Amino acid sequence: MHTPNAHSPPATTPWLAIFAGLCASLVSIGLARFAYTPLIPPLIQAHWFAEAQVVYLGAANLAGYLLGALLGHPLARRLSNTAVLRLMLVAVTLSFFACAWPLSTAWFFAWRLLSGIAGGAVMVLVAATVLPHVPAARRGLASGAIFVGAGLGIAASGTLVPTLLQFGLRDTWLGLGVLALLLTAVSWFGWPAPHREAAASHKRVPLAPGLRLLFGQYALMAAGLVPAMVFLVDYVARGLGAGSHEAALVWVLYGMGAILGPMVYGVLADHLGARPAIRVALIVQALAVATLPLAGAFWLLAVVAVVIGSFPPGIVPLALARVHELCATPAQQQVAWSRATVSFATFQALSGIAYSIIFTASGGRYGLLFAIASAVLVLAWLAQEVAAYLPSARARRAGAPDKAQA
Numbered sequence: 001m002h003t004p005n006a007h008s009p010p011a012t013t014p015w016l017a018i019f020a021g022l023c024a025s026l027v028s029i030g031l032a033r034f035a036y037t038p039l040i041p042p043l044i045q046a047h048w049f050a051e052a053q054v055v056y057l058g059a060a061n062l063a064g065y066l067l068g069a070l071l072g073h074p075l076a077r078r079l080s081n082t083a084v085l086r087l088m089l090v091a092v093t094l095s096f097f098a099c100a101w102p103l104s105t106a107w108f109f110a111w112r113l114l115s116g117i118a119g120g121a122v123m124v125l126v127a128a129t130v131l132p133h134v135p136a137a138r139r140g141l142a143s144g145a146i147f148v149g150a151g152l153g154i155a156a157s158g159t160l161v162p163t164l165l166q167f168g169l170r171d172t173w174l175g176l177g178v179l180a181l182l183l184t185a186v187s188w189f190g191w192p193a194p195h196r197e198a199a200a201s202h203k204r205v206p207l208a209p210g211l212r213l214l215f216g217q218y219a220l221m222a223a224g225l226v227p228a229m230v231f232l233v234d235y236v237a238r239g240l241g242a243g244s245h246e247a248a249l250v251w252v253l254y255g256m257g258a259i260l261g262p263m264v265y266g267v268l269a270d271h272l273g274a275r276p277a278i279r280v281a282l283i284v285q286a287l288a289v290a291t292l293p294l295a296g297a298f299w300l301l302a303v304v305a306v307v308i309g310s311f312p313p314g315i316v317p318l319a320l321a322r323v324h325e326l327c328a329t330p331a332q333q334q335v336a337w338s339r340a341t342v343s344f345a346t347f348q349a350l351s352g353i354a355y356s357i358i359f360t361a362s363g364g365r366y367g368l369l370f371a372i373a374s375a376v377l378v379l380a381w382l383a384q385e386v387a388a389y390l391p392s393a394r395a396r397r398a399g400a401p402d403k404a405q406a
Contacts, residue, residue: 013190014134018142020190021130022149023183024085028122029313030153030258032092032115033061035176038161038233038251039169041244046169048102052360058230059352060109064116065123066345072121073338080194081129088118089184096177100170124341127320128334133192143317147262150313155255162248210326211336213387214319217278218340219347220380221315226351227369228254228289228308231359235292235366236301246298250305257309265314266321274321279384281318285311286377293367319344 036058043054068088075084095115102108127146134142160179164172232254237247268277288307295301319340327333355369362368 014130014142016190017130017133017192018145020085020187021126021142021146022152023187023190024089024122024126025147025149025313026153026156027089027180027183028092028115028119029150031157031176031180032095032119033065034150034154034229034255035157035161036061036112037230038157038248039172040230040234041237041247042165042169042172048169049105049108051364052356053105055230055356055359056353057105057108057112059349059356060112061116061119062226062345062352063349064113064118065120066116066342066349067113068117068120068122069124069338069341069345070120071117072124075121076125081125082191082194084121085125085129085191086184086188088121089180089187091115091118093177093180093184096173096180100173100177120341120345123316124338128337129192143320144262144266147313147316148259151255151258151261151309154258154309155252158248158252158255162244211323211339213383214322214326214336215340215343216383217282217380218315218319219343220376220383221282221311222344222346222348223351224285224289224373224377224380225308225312225315226348226355227366227373228292229312230352230355231366231369232292232305232308239364239366250301253302253305254309257306257311258313260306261310261312261314262317264310266317269318269321274318274325275384278315278318278322279381281311281315282377282381282384286374286381289370289377290374292370 040054040058043049044051048054049057072084079087092115095111095118098111099108127143130146131142156179160175161172164175167175233247233251236242236250237244265277265281268280271277272280284307288304291300291304292308295304320337323333323336323340327336355372358372359365359369
């Protein structure tokens with residue numbers, strides 16, 4: 001699986017660059033986004049914010065992710081990929097320290113928004129910054145290693161946050177800030193030499209057929225993963241009445257799935273092709289999310305948590321593999337990946353707000369959120385099946401034997 005872009009010469013220490021990329025995804029996505037999920041019940045119980053406010057503050061990170069996806073490349077053209085990535089890690093670190101003092105809802109919202117901006121910018125820049133410096137034969141492994149960072153962050157949030165909460169909510173935020181600061185520092189000199197991103201206009205690069213379907217599917221995947229990503233811990237702790245300890249354990253299992261996801265989905269794409277692998281992933285995830293409100297036994301809840309946890313980071317290498325199948329040149333791949341990330345971020349932000357509204361209006365019905373999410377994932381799968389039978393798709397197959405273009 002390759003990502004956009006590059007004709008840069010290989011770096012002398014590519015694995016340092018991979019380590020820096022792993023730290024970036026761990027801090028800006030794994031911790032900045034997912035550490036908030038196990039903090040939702042304590043934030044409510046400590047009366048820092050009302051229940052509705054806590055949910056909307058969770059959506060702030062998703063909205064910021066969209067802004068970051070849009071701003072990442074323009075910032076890189078003005079500065080450099082490396083400079084922007086370092087700046088984003090500093091921003092996330094500052095946001096953790098700032099959130100230790102809930103001065104107001106607006107204050108908290110602004111810092112959660114900034115952490116989301118950092119995550120979006122990292123997502124559009126990190127692979128394109130690191131992979132050009134990795135030997136071609138190892139780029140698939142490197143891509144998986146970079147995005148495993150998000151899973152490691154999720155697992156860390158499920159083990160570290162409950163431990164830190166024993167010292168208090170403020171100390172928890174400060175502890176996350178210290179961890180982010182440490183990872184930012186140790187990765188600082190691992191990034192490749194700074195270079196400005198090519199300033200070619202995205203509008204001038206022709207995009208391959210089939211990408212619109214991918215953009216739509218990726219957007220629907222974003223909408224389908226939000227409820228579990230945001231509400232899983234609160235659902236187990238308060239919705240099922242299982243308490244914070246069992247909820248934290250479920251979140252650790254979610255994190256284990258997130259660690260496995262990039263590698264497992266990547267291997268699936270290598271063996272089946274990206275398009276069939278996307279089909280399998282969507283069907284499995286739709287069934288898992290639909291099972292979540294029915295999982296009364298802990299063992300079933302554990303299995304479902306692992307499966308669902310594999311999805312958020314796992315679909316990244318799947319989408320990248322599909323982009324690589326559909327786009328022949330690095331320039332096309334770069335533009336396609338940027339647009340795919342923006343479509344994902346847009347629907348993630350909109351669905352975060354929509355689910356928050358539905359959750360509040362329904363009186364806290366978790367099952368309704370999971371049912372909607374499952375239906376959205378089924379829709380993403382059906383879109384792929386319908387597209388295969390459209391006249392344009394049949395014509396392309398007849399003219400080109402490469403079924404990946406369909």
